[in-house]
Amino acid sequence: MKATRLQLRRKLTGRIMGALAYLAAAAAVLPLLLVFGYLLLKGASSVNLDFFLHMPRPVGVPGGGMANAIIGTLMLVGVASLLGVPIGIGAGMYLAEHGNAPLATSVRFLADVLNGLPSIVIGIFAWQLLVRPVGHFSAAAGGIALGLMMIPTVTRTTEEMVLTVPTALREAALALGYARWRTALRIVLPTALGGVITGVLIAVARVAGETAPLLFTSLGNQFWSVSLTQPISAIPLQVFNYAISAYDELHAQAWAGAVVLIALVLVISLGARAVVGRGFARGND
Amino acid sequence: MATIEARALGAAAPATPPRVRAGRLSAGFGPVTAIRDITLDIADRHITAIIGPSGCGKSTFLRALNRMHETVPRAWARGTVLLDEHDIYADDVDAVAVRRLVGMVFQRPTAFPTMSIRQNVAAGLRIAPREERQHEEEAVEHALRRAALWDEVKDRLDDSALALSGGQQQRLCIARALAIEPEILLLDEPTASLDPISTEKVEQLVHTLREQVAVVIVTHNMQQAARVSDTTAFFLSGELVEVAPTRTMFTHPADERTEAYITGRFG
Numbered sequence: 001m002k003a004t005r006l007q008l009r010r011k012l013t014g015r016i017m018g019a020l021a022y023l024a025a026a027a028a029v030l031p032l033l034l035v036f037g038y039l040l041l042k043g044a045s046s047v048n049l050d051f052f053l054h055m056p057r058p059v060g061v062p063g064g065g066m067a068n069a070i071i072g073t074l075m076l077v078g079v080a081s082l083l084g085v086p087i088g089i090g091a092g093m094y095l096a097e098h099g100n101a102p103l104a105t106s107v108r109f110l111a112d113v114l115n116g117l118p119s120i121v122i123g124i125f126a127w128q129l130l131v132r133p134v135g136h137f138s139a140a141a142g143g144i145a146l147g148l149m150m151i152p153t154v155t156r157t158t159e160e161m162v163l164t165v166p167t168a169l170r171e172a173a174l175a176l177g178y179a180r181w182r183t184a185l186r187i188v189l190p191t192a193l194g195g196v197i198t199g200v201l202i203a204v205a206r207v208a209g210e211t212a213p214l215l216f217t218s219l220g221n222q223f224w225s226v227s228l229t230q231p232i233s234a235i236p237l238q239v240f241n242y243a244i245s246a247y248d249e250l251h252a253q254a255w256a257g258a259v260v261l262i263a264l265v266l267v268i269s270l271g272a273r274a275v276v277g278r279g280f281a282r283g284n285d
Numbered sequence: 286m287a288t289i290e291a292r293a294l295g296a297a298a299p300a301t302p303p304r305v306r307a308g309r310l311s312a313g314f315g316p317v318t319a320i321r322d323i324t325l326d327i328a329d330r331h332i333t334a335i336i337g338p339s340g341c342g343k344s345t346f347l348r349a350l351n352r353m354h355e356t357v358p359r360a361w362a363r364g365t366v367l368l369d370e371h372d373i374y375a376d377d378v379d380a381v382a383v384r385r386l387v388g389m390v391f392q393r394p395t396a397f398p399t400m401s402i403r404q405n406v407a408a409g410l411r412i413a414p415r416e417e418r419q420h421e422e423e424a425v426e427h428a429l430r431r432a433a434l435w436d437e438v439k440d441r442l443d444d445s446a447l448a449l450s451g452g453q454q455q456r457l458c459i460a461r462a463l464a465i466e467p468e469i470l471l472l473d474e475p476t477a478s479l480d481p482i483s484t485e486k487v488e489q490l491v492h493t494l495r496e497q498v499a500v501v502i503v504t505h506n507m508q509q510a511a512r513v514s515d516t517t518a519f520f521l522s523g524e525l526v527e528v529a530p531t532r533t534m535f536t537h538p539a540d541e542r543t544e545a546y547i548t549g550r551f552g
Contacts, residue, residue, distance in 0.1 A: 100358070172395035172458070174356055176409040177385035177465065190399040 039262065043255030051256055055224060056238075059247050066257055068224045069238040072139070073264065075226065076218060076234055077208050079143025084150025084207075085200055091151070092158025092196075093184055099163075108159075115152035122148055123213035131217060139225070139232035142218025146207040153206065157199025161192040197276050205265040211236040235261045304329040304499045305350060305469060310364035312342075312349045314357065319345040320523045322364070327469065332491065332500045334514035334531065336507055338551065342523040343503045347471050350501065351387035352380040368468065385409075388467035392474040394454030396446035403442040405457055409465040424464055431497070432460035433490045452483020456490060463498075470494060472502040476509065488513050507547055511535050519543045 003011070050065045057064030091107065098104050126145035131137055165188045173183040189196070211234075214220070219231040220241065226232075235257050242254035303326035313319045320342035327333050327350075335343040348354040349362050352373060365372045373383045396405050406425045410418060425442070429435040434456045438449070446457055455475060462470060472491065476484040491513050494500050504510050510517050511531060518528040519540075527540045538544045545551060 166395075168391060168393055168395045169397065171353065171356065172391060172397070173408075175351065175353055175384055175389035175391075176412075176461065177381055178412060179381050182412060187397055191397070193399070 036262075039255065039259050043252070043257075043259035046252045046256035047259050051253075051260065056222060056253075059245075059250065062249075064253070066233075066235065066238055066253070066260070068221065069233040069235045069257065070260065070264070071224075071226060072218070072221070072233040072237075073208060073235045073261070075139055075228070075232060076143045076146055076214070077204055077268075079140060079228070080146035080150055080207050081200070081204060083144055083147030084154055084203060088151045088154025088200075088203070089158050089189075089196060091155040092199075093162055093189065095155065095159040096162035096188075097180075097184060099159075108156075111152040111155045114148070115156070118212075119149060119210055120212040120215075123216040126213065127216035137217060137219035137231040138229050139218050140228040142214045142232065142234070143228075145213040145217045146210060149207050149210065149213065150200075150203040153203040154196075154199055157202065158192075158196050161195030161199065162188055164195065165191045194276055197272055201269045201272055204268055208265050208268075209236055209261060211240055235264070302329060303327060304369065305501075306365075306367040307346070307350070308365040308367065310346070310349060310362065310366060312345050312354055312360070312362040312364075314361075315359040318523060320349070320520075323525050325518055325525055325528060327499055327501055328516065329499045330495055330497070331516065332495045332502060332514040334510035334517045335501065335503045335520060336505075336510045336517060336546075337520035338546065339505075341520040343520045344473055345523075346520065347389075347473055347501060347503050350469070350471055351389055352383050353389060355380065385413075385465055386467055387469045387471060388462035388465065389471040389473065390455070390458045390462050390475050392477045394451055394458055394478070396449070396454045396457055398445070398447055400446060401443045402438050402446050402449070402457065405446045406460050406464050408461060413465070428460040428464035429457075431463050431494070432456045433486065433493070434460055450483065452479050452486055455479060455483065455487055459487075459490065459494075463494075467498065469499045469501065472500065474503055474505060477505060484509075507535075519546060521546070 050063050052065060052070060053067055054063060054065035055067055091111070095104050095108055122145050126141050126148070130141035130144060134141075169187055169191060170183055173187040174180070178186065214234055214237055218234060218237075220237040221231045221233045239254045239257040239261070242250040242257065245251070305327035307323050307325045307327075310323045310325075311318060311321050323342075323346055325346075335346065337343045345354060350366055350373075354360050354362055362374065364374075366374060368383070368386065372378070373387075397408060400408065403425055406428050407421050410421055410424055426435060426439075429438060434453060437453060438444075438457075441448070446454060449457060455478075459470075459472075459475070475491070476487050479487065488509065491500060491502060495515070502510075502514065514531045516528060517531045517534040519526045519534070519538075519542075521542055527534070527538060527543045529539065534543065535547060538547060
């Protein structure tokens with residue numbers, strides 16, 4: 001049986017469209033691969049043990065690292081998570097459980113607005129609220145600014161994940177004599193936990209790389225500091241400062257910082273996933 | 286209406302005294318009335334089946350018996366449900382406390398996916414007040430034995446509940462409901478999502494439960510009602526048409542609508 005002209009044309013159209021879709025998919029991941037590749041090319045050679053353990057050294061002195069910026073980023077992310085994760089998860093569960101209330105509609109809208117707010121605006125806000133009254137920059141102010149940025153992301157992903165939990169499970173818990181709050185906390189949240197953690201990690205990854213809100217809040221610090229009340233360094237701030245400097249060795253350090261920042265986010269993600277995964281496996285194997 | 290009630294209270298009255306008495310119970314959602322003026326007694330240690338076509342209100346009635354009905358937005362209920370003479374809809378009654386006394390199992394198995402078999406059975410026990418908490422190990426075994434599941438799971442109590450088959454999961458849900466020692470057990474089409482062999486196991490189980498608790502089972506399946514129940518109630522368009530001992534109901538129904546339904550002329 002010979003194909004008619006029409007069938008041939010349709011087949012050809014199908015092929016072309018299929019190829020275009022593949023092309024678009026490839027184009028979508030290409031930037032990421034290029035960024036990774038370029039980063040590793042430029043920065044990997046400067047990443048060594050010293051980079052993690054040593055303080056920055058003056059230009060001209062070989063070696064040195066970003067120990068202060070690495071601990072700074074970890075602390076800032078920690079403070080941000082302490083603020084953003086509980087509030088975000090709580091708000092997300094509220095939205096999922098009381099989705100149709102008028103208040104919920106406003107909360108959802110405002111969370112989206114907050115999510116779209118330029119990060120520099122958050123920085124100025126935190127400066128006005130936390131830095132100016134105190135009179136000096138501090139790690140706490142930076143962490144809180146980042147925490148505010150985490151809230152909407154965590155809120156909306158928690159809401160979406162909690163909504164995927166079947167009503168039947170909620171009803172089963174209620175029918176066992178679970179109060180509503182206990183059902184939400186003991187049955188619904190654990191069931192949605194995998195997705196909720198993913199949302200938290202996305203938020204952490206996002207704020208770990210933020211620079212603008214830190215310019216007004218934690219400022220940066222060329223010395224070792226683990227005090228919440230003092231200015232603190234952070235990897236993105238250090239990368240920025242080194243990148244605009246005039247020295248090649250500082251440029252190399254900036255590339256290395258970028259590699260470490262991405263690796264850090266990756267490690268946090270994989271670590272948290274492993275923890276959650278084990279939690280599920282306990283019930284599964 | 287009066288004759289129906291008389292029949293409901295008189296002719297069908299079983300040997301055991303009623304454990305639950307629904308009195309002129311109406312319930313619905315917003316402007317919709319799902320059940321209207323239902324008066325029905327549920328006997329202790331006895332299986333009451335509720336049959337009727339889709340949308341006749343049988344599930345709504347069941348859910349009104351443990352105040353699960355009101356968990357749906359805009360749901361309302363009027364009338365009384367006396368559980369051992371106490372109205373569960375009285376102002377000072379806590380719905381959560383009612384559900385500890387009136388257990389429920391749903392159409393689809395609802396094993397908690399993050400919990401092991403043991404944790405599932407113990408889920409209701411663990412929220413009891415500390416002084417009332419039984420020895421968990423024993424309570425779990427006892428409940429699983431009552432649900433005829435013990436022999437199948439005793440060597441893997443710490444496995445995920447999701448590792449069980451659908452029929453086993455449903456019996457797990459029954460064990461979970463039994464573990465908190467409810468006075469009444471409500472089954473909402475418990476075999477609707479199961480294969481015939483699992484269905485048979487659950488039916489056998491339900492049959493043995495009548496020696497321990499009062500069971501109310503909603504079912505689409507008239508043969509099932511005939512097989513497992515002592516008393517059958519027929520609902521149609523939100524009203525109770527007829528209630529009678531199951532044998533009578535399926536051989537000499539009093540109402541012609543019942544006869545039409547059980548002989549398969551509609552529904």
